[in-house]
Amino acid sequence: MKLDHLKFFKEQKEKMATLKRTLFLCLLICFFTNGLTEEIQAKSGDDVILHCRDPSNANILVLRWIRPDLKAKGYVYFFRESRSYEQYQYPSFHGRVKLRDPQMKDGDFSVILNHFSINDTGTYECYVGRNNTGSDPEIINIIHLKVKADQEDITAKSGDHVTLPCHVPQNTQILVVEWIRPDLEPEYVFLYKNGQSHPDHQHPSFRNRVELKDSGMKDGNLSVILKNVTITDTGTYECHIYQSQRNHTMSIINLDVHQPDLKVEGKPGDNVTLQCQGTEDFTKFKWKKTDLKSEYYVCFFSDKELHKRYQHESFQDRVELKDPNMKNRDASVILKNININDAGTYECYVGYGGRSELITTITLKVIDSGADERGGDKDGHVGLIVGLSVVVVLVVVAGFMIYGRCRRLKQNQLPAEAADHELQDLNQRN
CATH class of the missing domain: 2.60.40.10 (Immunoglobulins)
Incomplete structure (x- = not known):
């Protein structure tokens, strides 16, 4: 019995040790993964910095920036023995990528990608090879480069026709265009696939009300016109495009529809x-x-x-x-x-x-038929004149009455004053 207990405790101890090693490994993987991975969003035409830094003092023999999602052989940027080699680059990156610091001081291997376009979206990896090691170049950083959607607020009145803007660079290869409202079910406002729209997939409230602003989508214009909007059309609209296996959100529109007065x-x-x-x-x-x-x-x-x-x-x-x-x-x-x-x-x-x-x-x-546009009686001005005339007459009469009374009082006062003077004279004589 004692041996069984010892065996049991020994097995439990081994399991705990295995669990600790597993947790440590998971934490280690998470730490390095978070340190290596970075996400960057950019708009068409932007100049984007792809960060890569290794502060070690070892001399750099080779620097490689690659796009693992591209099937063709080549590099985004290739540097070896103190110079870059454009001939090893993917053609789409010729003349568009350069070191942020040509001296690569303090281990700065970052590059600048000029004139970003939707075709540049994807995963970028930075590899560095050192002179003092015989091993292959090691990965320093991983960057996920994505399109930053254009955002716009639009205000409209009920009954208006509203354009929801969405644009991509000219000659962009597009398999699917979809406009959605994420708060609806189904969420489709407009769906374009295989060269035609698909109204059967639309939310019922948008059928026969949405169309492409340019049916040919020339110059990358994917904008749609939403007709006869109502207050229930208020919400957030998103324009998505699909290229092969990739999905890009190109624009986000916040539409606010007011009821007209x-x-x-x-x-x-x-x-x-x-x-x-x-x-x-x-x-x-x-x-x-x-x-x-x-x-x-x-x-x-x-x-x-x-x-x-x-x-x-x-x-x-x-x-x-x-x-x-x-x-x-x-x-x-x-x-x-x-x-x-x-x-x-x-x-x-x-x-x-x-x-x-x-x-x-x-x-x-x-409007009362007996009232003018200001809401008063249309003969009100006559009544006002009559009323004012009566007031004037009353004021005049009252004035005459007050004047007459004052005059009488003054006349009565004069004899009294004369009597006072006379009484004073008599007193002086006596």
Whole structure:
């Protein structure tokens, strides 16, 4: 029994030692991997520094910068015996790569890549060979060079046609172009593949509303036009392209769509049109008046008819479709025989399957037929003149009355003063 216990503890000790060695190895690998790997993002036309530094004092015999993802033989940059060799470079890098410090002081083997383009994206590795070692050059740094997406904020009003910009260098080989909105499912706003667009992959809200600005994508123009935008089009749009096995995000657009400030005016008894147009085929729509406290609507349409049972009593028999056939997704209505109480804010909501979208907000102003544009009575100026005349007359009459009273008081005062003087004279005589 004692031997079994000793054997058990010995096995546990060996397992712990193995676990410690494994953890140490993992930490060592992570340390060196993090130290070697670097990610850089750049825009087309930028000059990019590919960093590589080894502070050791050993003399450098050879320096190689390579792209392991390129199948052809060659180098990004090749340096040996105190000079570079352009003939060993990939043709696309001729005249575009040079040492950041020609003296390579303090072990600086960094190079500058001029005029970065999308074709330069990939992995770059820096190898250094020393005179005092007989081994092969060792890797010093690994750089993942990626495209930095253009970012732009765009503001639009509901109903506008908006251009979402995206460009790549001319003659760039492209297999697939996709515009997406990551918050949607499906996320595709526009998909171009095998020389044609694929509307079947689009989110339903974008069908028949998105097209390439240049159908031939000349000069690398991958911009699209989003038609008849609504407030629900507000969001972030990304332009991606695919080259062989690589995917690049070329542009990120933040679109903010505002509801236009629509106003309609009319006089009591008029018929007014409240405009509303859906962005896609809808199954139902409703018009609401924001100040109505009840849950009823101005009108409610579904199953190809207006439902009076959901209508507020003040609007019954006064609302009808502008176009009974609702061509071009027209959800506009005519409000008949308006009155002062109809003034307010109206909202049009359109239903697409299981979601509802606010399309239009309209402020209705009802002008009293007996009021001028400033809201006063159109004969008010006459009343004002009459009123002012009465006031003037009253002021004049009151003035005369006050004057007469003062005059009488003065006349009464004079005899009294004379009597006082006379009494004073008598006293002096006595």
